[in-house]
């Protein structure tokens with residue numbers, strides 16, 4: 001699709017649909033647009049001590065840039081923020097949102113193919129954009145060229161299995177609606193078709209897709225987009241490699257662990273040794289992933305994830321773990337929804353007591369010391385605390401992206 005057609009779509013339907021008046025009521029938050037995650041996944045638990053240059057590439061109506069700007073303001077971080085998008089209608093909304101919050105953002109109306117003209121950036125957020133480009137590899141390469149030497153990116157692209165039925169319905173709509181039909185008319189016709197779809201239709205049977213129920217912009221983006229593609233894990237990895245990038249981690253990590261979806265010991269003994277092959281298997285097993293969110297860096301940089309060490313400092317990420325810790329009884333499981341399923345995770349017996357001591361300033365070692373003071377003889381030995389309690393609790397809560405790590409401040 002020519003870039004002009006893509007621009008036309010997002011001029012008619014800025015995405016996602018947002019009302020700047022809502023800024024007074026709530027901050028829209030999400031992944032990969034949080035500086036806390038950027039610090040954890042890309043800067044080993046400590047953001048560089050310099051003015052951070054942050055780019056939202058194809059930033060749309062502003063969710064990512066507003067979240068990053070607000071977090072930086074709240075944490076007193078020095079940042080320079082750039083919102084780059086083709087669509088002036090989207091930028092008008094993003095600007096009004098920034099104004100409502102008193103945030104300073106540099107708005108550039110241009111293609112992300114020109115991102116290097118505005119770089120270098122410490123972090124580039126590119127959420128739901130690359131899969132719409134004519135040649136996604138060209139877009140990714142441009143972003144890589146705009147990246148600072150130690151910078152990283154957060155990328156979201158669609159995944160195929162959870163979008164089952166979307167592409168056939170897009171094709172059906174293309175057969176029914178001439179390409180030159182006005183966008184609003186296309187939406188009307190699409191709504192007529194949605195109302196009549198037979199129960200056997202795969203889109204109708206897909207429980208994961210909801211955008212079309214939220215707004216016309218959502219419907220357009222999901223079903224009338226003339227250009228989008230989806231990537232499974234191996235395709236995503238190859239896509240990143242095409243620009244000399246590699247996956248640091250997919251979020252939420254626990255979704256990418258096959259042991260989340262299957263339990264039989266014989267099956268678990270057969271899991272592939274290679275990490276990315278296990279991730280690919282988890283996607284095939286779950287069947288529900290409709291997008292991938294991953295943090296990526298230039299290949300060969302080694303791990304940039306904050307290390308789980310006794311001196312690292314755990315903190316809750318958009319999660320009231322203290323309140324949950326107070327309510328948890330020993331042996332109680334954590335329940336919730338993960339990738340379309342109700343899940344039930346066993347937690348270590350002392351999870352509640354540990355969670356109540358996570359405050360964003362105590363290290364694991366300090367949490368253990370505090371636990372020992374309060375529990376006396378009932379306190380776990382350090383080895384038990386570390387090898388059993390912390391290992392398990394961290395795998396689960398970091399796995400669902402609610403517990404992150406910082407390096408200690410010296």
Ligand SMILES: C[S@@+](CC[C@H](N)C(=O)[O-])C[C@H]1O[C@@H](n2cnc3c(N)ncnc32)[C@H](O)[C@@H]1O
Nearest residue numbers: 010015058059060085086087111112127128129
């Ligand atoms: C699906 S929206 C995603 C918006 C935002 N990233 C989010 O997740 O909320 C895609 C956005 O990418 C923009 N876009 C598409 N191709 C682009 C390009 N080549 N350069 C810059 N922006 C582009 C569109 O204008 C649109 O605002």
